[in-house]
Amino acid sequence: MSLTETLPVPALAAPAATPRLAQALAGLRSRVWRGALALILPLAVLALWHAATLNGWVAQQILPAPALVWTTLLDLWHSGELWTNLAISLTRVAWGFSAALVIGLALGVAMGLSKTAEAYLYPSFKAISEVPVLGWIPLLIMLVGIGEAMKILVIAKAAAVPITINTQQGIRNIPQPYLEVARVYRFNPRQLWLKVIFPSTLPSLFNGFRYGLTNAWLSLVTVELLASSEGIGYQMVWGRQLFQLDVVMACMLVIGLVGLAIDLFLQITETRLLRWRRAAF
């Protein structure tokens, strides 16, 4: 049964030196092995892609050669075009996300702490969040035009929803026993916030932050594809309109890399944060 199947890693070398050394060696070997296995598929795809374009199996208009995509990427990089567009895009994300942080934290804290605030605000919040960003775009274009404000609003909406929800739930779900401990030791409000409320809502806050940032990036790409005259998404649309598919694919690569960078950033922040949290308790 393949469930219990183990990977075909070379078996542990016979009576190796010390167990620890053998273990380290085995770990290294399995990592190299894994890396090699992981590369097989991408290399095969690349080879096939290359062969297909070289032998004219598919037209250049449909699939540009991988080498062309690569040189285009380098060109865009060196000419600075890529950087300008990427900078514009990232600035939009930064503005939108910052706005979302302010709005989301304020709303979340208000609705988390006060039942009254929740009663007044939550239904509207729910209604707004229930309609995806895509649904709001045409309306926002009509109301505020196609400019920067619309893009930042779109990004802010996409990011604010998870931030609000997670903040509210984080505050709601502070374990009662911790609050009782604080009461027993007669913490003042500052201590209460610093030692109890903030640390125990932190994981939830971080979750909101994570989904917020991911959403912000995804909706940036969408809104730039749909209605923009600058930015990485626009560059892609532009490439598509001129049938310069090498530009389109180079942009996809860049978008993927930024996505990866955001992911890594979030992972590193999380481990940092968790360490900090452990220290706080």
Add this chain to the structure above:
Amino acid sequence: MTYPIPETDPVLVRDEVPSDKHVQPPALWRWLSQRDWRGFALPLAVLALWWAVTRFGLANTQVLAPPEAVLVEGLHQIFNGGFVWDLLASVSRDLAGFTLGGLAGFALGTLLGTSRLAELLVAPSFNAVKQIALFAWIPMISVWFGMGEPAKVVFIALAAFYPVAINTFEGIRSVNRDYAEVARVYGFGRLQLWRRVILPAASPQIFTGLHLALIYAWLATIGAEYFLKSGYGVGNSMIDGREHFNMGSVLFGLVVVGSIGALLNQFAVRLEHRALKWRNRAA
């Protein structure tokens, strides 16, 4: 000093049912008085402001249509316009893409979950490709599949594919090996092991994947209709509405998009609840 938290205990709030067993007021009255109407204050205020702004000429009614005009347009859309066809077209392509992507995702997730070798070969590439924002595929898809129905369905399928593949994979991989041992003790064959152990054990997470896929597919449906502007669809009607400065049409579309999304979500929640009733949801 006060502690704001206790008053917000949701359990306490939910249990506050008035015990008026003896004097029963009319059902309608009870329903009305038990509802929390405070949530309507904000929307009503916005509505009033909107109405006032358009009524007293503070805004260009070319840009901001008055609320009553929007209502009329919405009604017109429902009864005379092609709304039904738009909705039908959107929902059917949504379901087509969802089915296609769901099946493909399930197949890949199963492969990665059962074969360690397949996992090592494919999972890293899959995770890398996953980093490309979904909508960034649209330009290439439009080159490869045109601007018509196939391109839209492919895009929707791609949106549904990722969550199903990931969750199926993780669900299968995290099946408790103890259960597989029970199956071995009773001499289960491969197929029995699948049907009786692995699938049911992984089903909660597979359902999570399908649930997410349903939501993403609907998003992708609207997106596909925005970008690949041929044929009918709720998204098409919204884009048309914007181009013709028809706010009623845009707002109506917005409400429809939200409602269908909410409906699909509810459907998934109900289904999940029924199919997974063996899980102790209360605890």
Add this chain to the structure above:
Amino acid sequence: MSTLSLNHVGKQYSVKGEQLDVLDDINLHIQPGEFVAIVGSSGCGKSTLLRLVIGLDDDYRGQIRIDGEKISGTSLDRGIVFQEHRLFPWLTVEQNVGLALENSPLSNDEKKRTIAGHLDLVGLKGFETAYPYQLSGGMSQRVAIARGLVNRPGVLLLDEPFGALDALTRANLQAELRRIWEQEGITMILVTHDVEEATFLADRIVVLQPRPGRIKRVVPVPLPHPRNRADPAFVAIKDDVLSEFGHAPRPQLIEPLPRPFGDYVFAW
């Protein structure tokens, strides 16, 4: 009926590259229809031993034979009740018991009847369609016992099956198990750390010592059934086994009879 024999059985686990001896040189010959109890402190390898005998783990030294034939893999003729009940949470009580009959030649009607009979036997009539999350720990364990018995294996291994039960249910089920054993002639190997339970049920008690798990002593229980827990001979055997753990009651306080220590020592 089958004779089970273990010859020089040993087992190592490799933990972080280091070999850890869990079982060493286990020799045991169990006659058809015999009831053997294995007692030992926690972590001394009792569950490991059962995993080897059931055939879930074939990475061991020595031989395990049934009727002279080396076991390979699991078999429907060897059943087990796991220490953790291992009910499938997605199946109802009767479906869980039915798992054991999945590959049996019985007709569906017969299966239904057997399942109902066994649920009755463990006192779970009326809970047929309950899901595991709705059961208490003791009830789950009883379902697991029903599942272990329902296909009438020639050898049944029980890994601390009554550990999670309250005293009353435990006594009831012990009596039931005894009755089933007498009726069906199943060979039973019961792992327990309740010495009284072992003395009440077993023909022989195998005492394991830890690190590595070895047989320290085998104590026969030559008492007729039904056994009386207050019977001085019963108490004497129980205390004898207990003394292996250093838990024996001090003689001058409780011991009413002179206890000829050597009489029950038949270690081999």
